[in-house]
Amino acid sequence: MPELPEVENVRRNLESMVVGRTIASVDVRLPRIIRTPDDTVRFAAELAGCTIQSVSRRGKYLLFSVPPYTLVSHLRMEGQYLWVAADEPVAPHTHVIFHFDDHTELRYRDVRQFGTMDLIEPGQPLPKGLLALGPEPFSEDLDHDGLYRRVHRRTASIKAVLLDQAVLAGLGNIYVDEALFRxxxxPARPAHQLTRAEAQTLVKAIREVLTEAIEAGGSSIRTYVDGYGRHGGFQIRLNVYGRQGQPCQTCGSEIVKLRIAGRGTHVCPLCQPKSRRHEAVRERAGKGEVSVP
Structure with a gap:
């Protein structure tokens, strides 16, 4: 699933590709992609003649400003936007096509068909999932102990809590694993056991990994491409995600894959001690005093 870095790269691409372009017509080929309104003919008719003014992001959602409307798009598992010439052959699994008046098109392609679009009228509430989002990882709401305040009463694993979009917007499986490693x-540590110092370290790690991933164009683990059809480059810099059975690039221990919060989770057992007892063992091992089981 595209996470914050991938969606941010798509947003930046879309901003350069489609802002200022006027929609001549819309072709909806898979009606269930459109949630609001529940009439796809109306969806297309309302957008015809509108000009895209901006493209913003909130968590994993894209928000197209198409006055007087806001078009909210969630890519879900494999949604992709591609900007092409109107005479370009239409790829399989293309479900929505925005035809511009300059003979270019913005095409939405989604093999898994889980993506959604909501056309929001002035005064109409945004989708519930969008309204329920927590702060952005780069938000000022996450000051030096902001994350600690959000997690210190939670008994679930820190992995599960970080995946909760109401706690922090935009994180998914890849970047939670990578941030926890850094x-x-x-990831199995109960969230309420984190100290303020650990929470501060975690915020720093989250911001670092997201910044680096955005700069690298995101991670193309399976099918992700940006608006120009380009793959991301951060997957070659991952420390733990997808590297089970391989040596940790920090300590040499074998990366293991666990099931935590219902998700495949990648861990270095030496760099990420499961308990304070293990942390003490790790410190002693680092001094050559003891081997770690």
Missing amino acids: AGIH
Whole structure:
């Protein structure tokens, strides 16, 4: 599933590709992609003649400003936007086509068909999932102990809590695993056990990994491409995600894959101690005093 870095790269591409372009017509080929309104003929008719003014992002949602409307798009598992010339052959699994008046098109392609679009009228509430989002990882709401305040009463694993979009917007399986590795925190640790210092370290790790991933164009683990059809480059820099059975690039221990919060989770057992007892063992091992089982 595209996470914050991938969606942010798509947003940046769309901003350069489609802002200022006027929609001549819309072709909806798979009606269930459109949630609001529940009439696809009306969806297309309302957008005809509108000009895209901006493209913003909130969590994993894209928001197209198409006055007087806001078009909210969620890519879900494999949604993709591609901007092409109108005479370009239409690829399989293309479900919505925005025809512009300059003979270019913005095409929405989705093999899994889980993506959604909502055309929001002035005064109409945004989709519930969007309204329920927590702060952005780069938000000022996450000051030095902001994350600690959001997690210190939660008994679930820190992995599960970070995946909760109401706690922090935009994170998914890849970047939660990577941030926890950088912070030296085991993903199965109960969230309420994190100290303020660990929470501060984790915020720093989250911001670092997201920044680097955005700059690298995101991670193309399976099918992700940006608006120009380009793959991301961050997948070659992942420390733990997808590297089970391989040596940790920090300590040499074998990366293991666990099931935590219902998700495949990648961990270095030495760099990410599961408990304070294991942390003490890790520190002693680092001094050559003991081997870690």
